[in-house]
Amino acid sequence: MSTLSSTTNKNKETTVGVLITRRTLRRLQKQKPSLNIIKLQEANEKAKTKLYMFTLKEIDFNRDIIYGIYFNPSTNRWEKGKFSLPDVFYRRSGSLNQTIQRKLQKKGVKFLNSPKGFNNWEVSLLLLQNKDLCSHVPLTRKCQSFKDLTKMFKRTNTVYLKSYIGGRGKKVMRIIKQPNKAYHCSYFNKHLIEHRVNTFEAFQKTIRSFYKKEFIMQEGIDLLTVDGYLVDMRAEVQRNGNGNVEVTAIAVRRGKKNSPITTHSESYTFDSFYKNVLKYSDQQVSTFKEEVTQFLKKVYEQVEEGYGRCGEMGIDFALDKNNKLWLIECNSRSAKVSLHKAFDQQTVNQSFLNLLEYAKYIAKEKSERKYASHYQ
Incomplete structure (x- = not known):
């Protein structure tokens, strides 16, 4: 710390x-x-x-x-x-x-941070350009017609739909194809909403009402679960007063029952979860944390290739049941909900101080910040 x-x-x-x-x-x-x-x-x-x-x-x-x-x-x-x-x-x-x-x-x-929100489709394309990160990005496609979604269900039984610009799980929908060819969908709209329909055609109206604009679809990953609840992680990654990328905190989030996301969830510190819940040894926690830290820094710097230098990102990622890391989403600004829930005041305070120290750092720079033009 x-x-x-x-x-x-x-x-x-x-x-x-x-x-x-x-x-x-x-x-x-x-x-x-x-x-x-x-x-x-x-x-x-x-x-x-x-x-x-x-x-x-x-x-x-x-x-x-x-x-x-x-x-x-x-x-x-x-x-x-x-x-x-x-x-x-x-x-x-x-x-x-x-x-x-x-x-x-x-x-x-x-x-200090990106002047516009991250586009989920653009971020996926950026990450796929990196040979060290491309295998950690779920299969992602634009959904331009319901035929596209039908094709996706031929590859997987679980599909996540996301708006291009999201935040706090507001425009995320999970659809699971059941063995009897019915479909189960869940999403948050102030509270958890679930639907079950017998045919895909009957479900199209729900999708149209939920997404007014373009959206993407991603193959569902068989994520790590604890007692049947989905588990993922939110990292607070920042540039500090020296301009260096720093992983300030990693919170582990356990979702609610049947929830497609873990945004509205319980949170733990990285160390406490892997040591006390998954029973990792101290050495295993240390080794895995270093692997995660290097992964997060690569993600951060790769996203900056398209959006310019950023003072902060909230990066959502997870482990699957084979212990492989998967990138879920990058957020251009963080509400810091999991940070407040899981961490001590010193860590919370440092996350805010890093932002202003980085502001001082870039204010003193003589050269103007450069932004890639192809995503603006």
């Missing part, structure tokens, strides 16, 4: 602007910040950065001004303020369109 630390910035204070939702803004105005905002502000005090929050509507490009909200330590309250454009832009909400992204880049603003 890394030690909580902060480097001294001899230059001017680095300004970090955080893009938030209207809902989050209203909460701040009512002095009711979320836990993640509280932790980010605490990290701000250690990193000695200048932090403020805003929504896209508050940007005035004509005057290079943002009307945001910041924490005033003298009054111990969140207050409105007028700010210049930040040195570093941290996207905690939504996705920037190309026009706003280019305007910010033209003004010299750098991005």
Whole structure:
């Protein structure tokens, strides 16, 4: 576990602007910040950065001004303020369109994380280009017609459907073909929903109502289970104050009964799960953790080939029943739910401090960040 630390910035204070939702803004105005905002502000005090929050509507490009909200330590309250454009832009909400992204880049603003969300199809293509990672990506195809899905079921009895842009399991559906040719489907929409139909044709209406836009399909992997519950992992991977990739935390998530995902689940630290639940020896835990760490760093750097350098990613991955690693999904920003559930405060605090230390690192760079153009 890394030690909580902060480097001294001899230059001017680095300004970090955080893009938030209207809902989050209203909460701040009512002095009711979320836990993640509280932790980010605490990290701000250690990193000695200048932090403020805003929504896209508050940007005035004509005057290079943002009307945001910041924490005033003298009054111990969140207050409105007028700010210049930040040195570093941290996207905690939504996705920037190309026009706003280019305007910010033209003004010299750098991005802490990807200015737009990761596209599941594009990420799959990126990972397949890497000879060390391609075998860890489930078979993935675009679903452009129900004929495509029929073909996929000829290869496997379990198929996962995902929207191109997802997050927190909101647009993930699992379909299992039963031995009697019926189909069972499950997905989350505020709570777990399950359907069973006798024919594939009867199921098409459910899919059409769930996916309004394009989606992909992936072959289901025979994942590790514990007492019949799916198990996967969420890694918090970041660049630190030296610009190096660091695996800050790995949480193991055990899903709920019949759930297609483990997002809404119990969480354990990596060490405690493999030592106490799966009964790995200390040496086995250490060896496996090193293997996982190297795997995660390769995934992180490969995704950056398409999206540019990123200050953080939430990477979902899992073991199958033959102990092979599989990549499930990469997230351009992490809600840190499993991190809060499983880890001690020092680890949680370090994850937020890493972000702001990395912001200081890129703010001091003379050369502008480079973004691959073929995915923008």
